[in-house]
Amino acid sequence: xxxxxxxxxxxxxxxxxxxxxxxxxxxxxxxxxxxxxxxxxxxxxxxxxxxxxxxxxxxxxxxxxxxxxxxxxxxxxxxxxxxxxxxxxxxxxxxxxxxxxxxxxxxxxxxxxxxxx
Amino acid sequence: xxxxxxxxxxxxxxxxxxxxxxxxxxxxxxxxxxxxxxxxxxxxxxxxxxxxxxxxxxxxxxxxxxxxxxxxxxxxxxxxxxxxxxxxxxxxxxxxxxxxxxxxxxx
Numbered sequence: 001x002x003x004x005x006x007x008x009x010x011x012x013x014x015x016x017x018x019x020x021x022x023x024x025x026x027x028x029x030x031x032x033x034x035x036x037x038x039x040x041x042x043x044x045x046x047x048x049x050x051x052x053x054x055x056x057x058x059x060x061x062x063x064x065x066x067x068x069x070x071x072x073x074x075x076x077x078x079x080x081x082x083x084x085x086x087x088x089x090x091x092x093x094x095x096x097x098x099x100x101x102x103x104x105x106x107x108x109x110x111x112x113x114x115x116x117x
Numbered sequence: 118x119x120x121x122x123x124x125x126x127x128x129x130x131x132x133x134x135x136x137x138x139x140x141x142x143x144x145x146x147x148x149x150x151x152x153x154x155x156x157x158x159x160x161x162x163x164x165x166x167x168x169x170x171x172x173x174x175x176x177x178x179x180x181x182x183x184x185x186x187x188x189x190x191x192x193x194x195x196x197x198x199x200x201x202x203x204x205x206x207x208x209x210x211x212x213x214x215x216x217x218x219x220x221x222x223x224x
Binding site: 047 | 155206212
C-alpha cells in the first residue's frame, strides 16, 4: 500500500532554515509527480510546490517562491522541501502528497513546522 | 493565480439529507477540479477528480459536476461519517489553488 512518511519538522526561529523529507513506498516513486501542501493551524489547505516525476520541472506558490526548493532523489524514493528565510506565516503542518493526473490521491500524515522566536 | 471560492463556508445538516457545496473559479478551468474531504487531525482524502470522476473506494452517494467556472459536490444521503470539511482544488494551472473550505456540521 502507498505510504508517505514526512520528517524534519520542528521549531525554528524566523529567518532560519529547515529541510523536510518524505519517504515514499508502495508505488513506483520515479513514475509520479509529487506535491507539498501545507495547512496553518485552524486554517485551510495551501498548495506549496510540485515536482515532476523526473525532477525536470518545478512549480511553487507565490508565497514561497525564491525561499523554498522542492527536490527528489528517485534512487532513495525520497522527496524534499528545503525551506529558507522562514517566516511566522510559514507555521503549518506540511503534507507530502502523490500526484494523480494533477490532483492528489495519497497524502502523508504531515509534519509540523513552527516558526517562532 | 486562479481564485477558488466555495459556498457556503459552513453548513448544518442532518443524517439522510442531501447537500450541495458549490465551488467557483475566477477563470475557466475546464474540468481540472478535485474535491477532498478532511476530518480533524487527519490528512485530506481525495473524493472526486476531473470534476466528476469518483475516486476508487469512495461511496457512490458522493458526486461531482460542472465545468468551466462553476462546480458542485453533492452528497445524496448524508451519513454520520460525512461530517467533515470539504475543499475544492483547481489543477488547471500553477499555482494549484484550493477553495477556503466548507465545514459540514451536524444539525
